[in-house]
Amino acid sequence: MNGHSSAPISGPPAPPSAVQQSADQRSTRAPLHPPPLSLYVHLPWCVRKCPYCDFNSHEGRGALPFAAYIDALLADLDHDLPLVWGRTVQTVFFGGGTPSLFPPEHIERFLQGASSRLRFAPGCEITLETNPGTAEHGRFELYRAAGVNRLSFGIQSFDDGCLQRLGRIHDSHEADAAVKLAQDAGFDNINLDLMYALPQQTLAMAEYDLERAFALQPAHISHYQLTLEPNTMFAAKPPQGIPDDDASWDMQEHCQALLAARGYAQYEVSAYARPGRQSAHNLNYWRYGDYLGIGAGAHGKLTLGHDASILRRWKVKHPATYLAGAGKADAIGGDDRIDPERRPFEFMLNALRLVDGFELDLFSLRTGLAQDAIAAPLQQALGYGWLEIEGGHVRPTEAGRRFNNDLVSLFL
């Protein structure tokens, strides 16, 4: 989500080697250890498709097959269980689509079924994505009783004109009210999704959105630049008045400063949190952890100890095809083994999104490669002033974050 990453590759000559090679690092292989495991559950229906959205989400017409879908999820989980025998789930994330369309008793049945098949870590973070237009009195207490302990609200903006232009099903008062209902029900770990660089939005309007968010005192704010995704209604017919690159960059800089001043520290390209309130689930993605993906169109990434490989598996996208095939090979959209040559790029695509970067040792643990596999591109990135390396810790500089795409492509 960084729209400012297209500068040509240029910069001062590389400084002397900052990544010292020791004799025992020269082999390109290192032991591949299974990293922390998360569970991603995709719930694919929405009340209405938003014109900017390219997620696997489908307008739910008529009564949705909630019970059949939970059966399918559990069958899907059973089918994938041999890939994660004996491992503990650290976080669960219900994403969509609009997971809050599912009544709490269905979420509860899934969580009971999943925790009887897989060990959940004590204090496991369990997040449910919520559209404010689906909030009903009394529902949040029941989600909490079901085991959900974190909510992520798709707010987007608190300006009613912006919300209308985005095709949202709720207004700003409903957004406020939904978050307050959740807080009254005891949820204190809440994320608000906001987007900026919206059609006809000014800098003052983007700052106003943040002020309204601060007033609700969420633990976490995700602040995304609106992107025109291929195959969406906005891509086919772009709305009037989208801020240009300079105006969007200005909004990003001012909003970053405002978030920091109010105690929301940026820890990833689009993620800001109060101390200790980072999203454990998303951090596991960015640290190239493992995740089992179940549900229509869900993607998973798993380190398989027995043959030291990394497997990406995804499920078929369409809900009807998924419902018919779940639990059988028919529901698998594809399997892809990530060979060692592709791992540096994949690792960097994730880890270089983190403001604090990563330990070089983590690279080896997660990819099964020794550090010399990335010595050359690291040198190049240091030369361009895009990275700093100190005591085995790699951190993107401000320029590295700005030109994130170019930085990451050095590792291709």
Ligand SMILES: C[S@@+](CC[C@H](N)C(=O)[O-])C[C@H]1O[C@@H](n2cnc3c(N)ncnc32)[C@H](O)[C@@H]1O
């Ligand atoms: C799957 S949606 C989350 C929740 C729920 N479906 C909703 O919209 O209320 C995830 C988030 O991605 C962001 N998003 C979706 N499409 C985007 C786009 N084209 N550009 C930037 N952010 C986008 C929105 O902030 C959205 O809340």
Ligand code: SF4
């Ligand atoms: S509600 Fe969320 S997932 Fe559904 S179409 Fe809108 S942005 Fe996409």
